[in-house]
Amino acid sequence: MQTPESSNVPAFTLSDTTALVLAGGRGLRMGGVDKGLQPFHGQPMAQHALSRLAAQQGGPLQGLHSVLINANRNADDYLALGEAAWGAGRVQVFADRVQDFSGPLVGFQAGLDLCTSPLLLTVPCDSPLFPLDLAQRLLDALHATQADIAVVQAPEAGRDGQQSLRSQPVFCLMRASLLGSLSRFLESGGRKVDAWTAQHRVVQVPFNLSSDDPHAFANANTLDELRQLEAS
Numbered sequence: 001m002q003t004p005e006s007s008n009v010p011a012f013t014l015s016d017t018t019a020l021v022l023a024g025g026r027g028l029r030m031g032g033v034d035k036g037l038q039p040f041h042g043q044p045m046a047q048h049a050l051s052r053l054a055a056q057q058g059g060p061l062q063g064l065h066s067v068l069i070n071a072n073r074n075a076d077d078y079l080a081l082g083e084a085a086w087g088a089g090r091v092q093v094f095a096d097r098v099q100d101f102s103g104p105l106v107g108f109q110a111g112l113d114l115c116t117s118p119l120l121l122t123v124p125c126d127s128p129l130f131p132l133d134l135a136q137r138l139l140d141a142l143h144a145t146q147a148d149i150a151v152v153q154a155p156e157a158g159r160d161g162q163q164s165l166r167s168q169p170v171f172c173l174m175r176a177s178l179l180g181s182l183s184r185f186l187e188s189g190g191r192k193v194d195a196w197t198a199q200h201r202v203v204q205v206p207f208n209l210s211s212d213d214p215h216a217f218a219n220a221n222t223l224d225e226l227r228q229l230e231a232s
Contacts, residue, residue, distance in 0.1 A: 011143065014135055016118045019053045020111040021046060022104055022170060023078060023125035024070040024096055034074050035220070036125030040230055045220070046078060048128030050085035053121075058136025068114055069093045070107035103191050104170050105182065112179040124170045127219040129229075131207065138173035141205045148200040149174040154207045154217040165206055168217050169193040 023036035023046050036046035046069070053067065067086050071078045075093045082091030094114060096106045104124075111120055119142075121135055131137075138150040152171035155163045170193065178200065185196045207216060220226035 012118050012139070014056070014058060014139060017121050017135065017139075017173070018066055018068060018111075018115045018117045018119070018176075020068045020070060020107070020115075020120055020122045021049050021053070021082075021125055022070050022107045022122060024072045024104075024107050034071075036071065037074060037077060038220075038223070038226060040128045040220075040226065044077075044081060045128045045226075046125040047081045047085065049123055049125055049130070050082055052128075052130055052132060053123065053135075054085045055132055056135045057133045058139075066114075066116065067091045068111050070096065070111060072096055103193075105186060105191060105193055105196060108174075108193075109179070109182050109186060112174075112176055112182060115176045115179075118176055119173055120176055121173050122170060124219060126221070127171075127217055129213060129216050129218065130171065131212065131216050134171065134207075135173070137207070138171075138205055141203045142173055145203040146201070147203040148178060149197050149202045150205050151197065151202055152207055152217060153204045155214055156217075165208060167194065167204060169197060171217065172197075 025035060037044045040048055050067065067082055067090055069078045069082055069091065071093055072095045078093045079091060082093070092114060094110055097110055098106060108122060111122065121138070123130055141147070142150040150173045152168040153165045154168050156166040157163055181199065182196060185199070190196055215229065215232050218229050220229050
C-alpha cells in the first residue's frame with residue numbers, strides 16, 4: 001500500500017541507521033531460558049548478532065547512531081555483550097513498554113521510540129549466521145522501490161521438505177517515521193508483523209543467490225535446533 005511516509009525517500013546511507021537486536025522473548029521452547037545468552041560456538045547467540053552487525057559490509061556501520069538491544073531480563077549481561085562488540089556508550093538496552101511478551105512488534109515499537117536516526121535495522125538474537133551484506137542489500141532495495149520497509153526473503157523448507165522463499169519479517173529495514181502507525185496498530189490489538197507491514201509499502205528482498213549461505217537466516221527455537229545449527 002502506498003502511504004504518505006513512502007514518498008520522496010531521501011538517499012540515506014548505512015550511517016543513517018540504528019541497529020536493533022530483538023532479545024525480548026520468553027524462550028518457552030527452550031524451557032524458559034534466555035535465548036540470546038545461549039552459547040553458539042562458544043559465544044552467546046546475541047554476541048554473534050552484535051558482532052555481525054559491527055562487521056556489516058557496504059558502508060560505515062560503525063557510524064550508526066546507536067545499537068539498541070530489546071531484552072526483558074538480564075539487561076546487564078546484554079549491555080556487556082553490546083559494549084564488547086561496539087564500545088562503551090554505543091549501546092542501549094531496553095525492555096518492552098508492556099511486560100506481557102507480546103511479540104516482536106512491541107520490541108519494534110520501543111526501538112522506534114528510541115531511534116534517533118531515519119532508519120531502523122532489526123535482527124533477532126537467535127539467528128547467529130545472518131549475512132554481512134544484510135544491511136546494504138536491504139538499503140539498496142528500499143531506495144530502488146521507494147519503500148517504507150525492506151524485508152528479507154530466505155529459502156526455507158516447508159512441511160513437504162521443499163525449499164521456497166519465505167518472508168523473514170524480523171529481519172527488516174524500516175523508516176523511523178512509522179512509529180505512529182505501529183503504535184496505533186498495537187493499540188488496536190494488532191500483534192502480527194505481517195499484518196502491520198501490509199499497511200505500508202514493503203519490498204521483499206530475496207537472499208537466494210548462489211553465493212548466499214543457505215543457513216544464513218536459520219534460527220534456533222529449541223536447544224536441539226541450536227545444536228543442529230552448530231553442527232551444520
